[in-house]
Amino acid sequence: MINLIEEKVKQMVYRCTRCGYCRLMFRARDNTERVCPLMDTTSGFELYTARGRNWIARQIFEGKLVAEKMTQDAINAIYACFICGSCTEHCLVLDPRSWGRFPNNVYDDHLIINDEITRYLRSLIIEAGRPPSEVKEILRNYRHFSNPYGKPRDERSAWIKMLDFKVKNIAEGGGTTLFYTGSIAPYDERATKVLLAIAKILKLANVDYGILGSQEIDSGAEAYDLGELGLFEEFAKQNLAIFKKHDISKIITVSPHDYNVFKKYYPVFLGEDWSKLNIEVQHYTQVIADAIKSKKLQVKADLSGKKVTYHDPCYLGRKNSIYLDPRMIILSTGANLIEMKLSRHNSYCCGGGGGGKWYRPPERTHAEVERIKQAKETGAEVLVVACPICLTMLEDGAKTAGIDIKVMDVAELLITAI
């Protein structure tokens, strides 16, 4: 697998023109003014940004730098990246086949996907056995417990006991539509409330779904971002077997990170074995928006006058162009949606991506605080999110900054209007 990534990365780094748009871009026409959150939250040295990492990767390929001898500061810098994709979004080296779409290109039109270069560099650090201790710990938990908290797998379905209705288990013949809870929401007390809200909404919308409970395993999204490619591969193969065994036809994910990995990376690494299963993958915001559109879900729309703003999760918005569905859900409640200056493809990371939730290099400050400040500037009373990592990061950010703004998942907002 590393060879596959290495080849792709090699092609990418030699396409870099070193123009620096991934680092310091400012563009009036679409409010692009802060591209890399690490420029705001670290010392901002070149290696913290995509151009520097690309150059370093190139030096490794050309034998001028030896990965095993990477310094601790460089390791910290490479693990500081949120893999939020903003640098890629603003990279100007586009696939010629997509030039006709300019300036409305999508993420995968870019020939240099900086995420991959960061992951590749991280994989070299992992291979050398030198990731930061926090990263080691998280990866150990994923390996042994299939979640970052090191909690038992049995607890993965504990949340359903808090519901006043029964949720079917796919392992016990509960259909073929899997509500994939992921490895954050079931274990994090705050994010569990989101699971409950989504489950209630899906029931009200008459969506026939089941869970895998303790048989659900991690998607490998975080392992992949942290550069543990072997572990990612193991998770992917195991999930393939599980989904095949239960004849899964559709997956509804809670986390945009899981959505992204099922949608984009499983097809690449599992190839035909995955595509043969023909599994439809949707984020829960898509399912709910569809239910509202088809009138299967009635919204009372009694939140008029409530000022809310929406934070686009990087893995949902920028990387998968899902911008409208969460907004449509918010608007269906009658709430007054005020956009942040940095929204949609320009969205600023919550600070939790790319392992940022678990690891903060010594000198890095809080991207989540920056984002909370941006949300507060809109005058909104509620910051709406659609990702369990964003939820927990931004709620922490509000507390750290002492800023009075309520952070809610879009499902939590909706449930108050049904």
Place this chain on the structure above:
Amino acid sequence: MQNLVQELVRIVGPEFVTDDYWIRWSYSMDSSMFELLDAKPPAIVVRPGSIEELQEIVRLANKTKTPLYVRGGGTSCAGTRGTRIPESILIDMTRLDKIVEIDEESLTVTAEAGITWGKLNAELEKRGWRLGVKGPYSGYAACLGGSVAYNAVAYASARYGLIAEEVISLKVILPNGDILVTGTATNPNAKRYYRYANGPDLTGLFIGSLGAFGIIAEVTLRMYPKADYSAYGAYAFKDYEKAHKCYYDWLKNWIAEDVAWYFEDGVSVMTPELYEQGYVSLLTYIVEDVTEELINARKKLLDEIALKHGGVPQSPEYARQGWIYRYELLPRWAGKIGMWQWTCHLQSAGGTLKALKTILGYIKSRKKEMDQKKVYTATVSVAERNCGHISTSVYYDQSNPESVKLAIEMAKEIARIGMESGGSTYKPGELWYPYTILKNPVYRGALIRIKKALDPNNIMNPGALTIPDKLEEV
């Protein structure tokens, strides 16, 4: 160097100084091919956050005789770093990115050198103003100070000239740490509103100096009211002479913001659909102004000139796209045909055609080898007020050493041909030295004497402008 690190930490704080080997390596490049050939990291990188910190760093370097290299956006493509001395300090200027003053009284804007052109343009626009020149072809991530220090060309140069011509004043940290302000503000009671005042034009000494005489800390530029109206035009020609007459007349009348002439190889690469129809030249113009009447009058004259010379009207999109998206369309070519090295230089307006033909003849003579090694060229002439300008972009495959080698050879040869055809470079750098400064001992001697006077310890970008590392020996 450890003592230096400690001293720098005292000046800017521990966060903004590093001597980490890998982080230093990430500063060993810019956008030129010269850094690919001879990438060397500095010993220390420092990111000052104020002019005072910058001043202290310079004083420290001067005291310890430590070479200083200054970096803005890191997007230069001319080979502007001098001798790559490892025991040196690299100053990353990008924290110095504030607008100091938008002075409506003086019709000028003053900004710190590390501000990007993107930010400067956007901030002015928000306040109802615009720049004449929009920024260098390195793009909107390039920084103001760097573009002035290497005398860059810009969008809208047909109307406003090189960036240099819009500079009103500079604030420069001299090698001994003193702060020099040029122009009207030489009088401490005066604002920065005109360049030529109170004595000789010292501003010009630092433009195109590559930082060899001091570090540009602040730049004052002219500003103009925001232009809400614009128009674009494109004309194709099958005949070089007619295209040149149109180009010449457009320049002579000095009414377009931007004029570009895509020569044969440029047409074949950039607009193959026109090349297939037998066109060997594409001329485009851009005008912007504050009223529709002014725009219409200028557009009318430009169109009449083009039609008189037999230009065949084409979609104005050829001009408009580049203008509205500024530099965003340039790097896309890297994804299609490879990375490029520019060979931009000035030519007299009337002499442009002859030089272009000579360059094209050379390119054709290398065609077979170019095809084998995946090297392509696109030659474009962008007007600079009364001057022509020729830039052959030599595209190459960065991952293929043979391709890189041929591209370097060709870029050097095109530079030589350009200079021997009466051209002159505006941005100095490694590509040009053999055909310019080194050919003129009197000019070079004067530069060395200035250097000795201002920077006797030779700490500022040593080796730049061909000034020797050891000043005492010259």
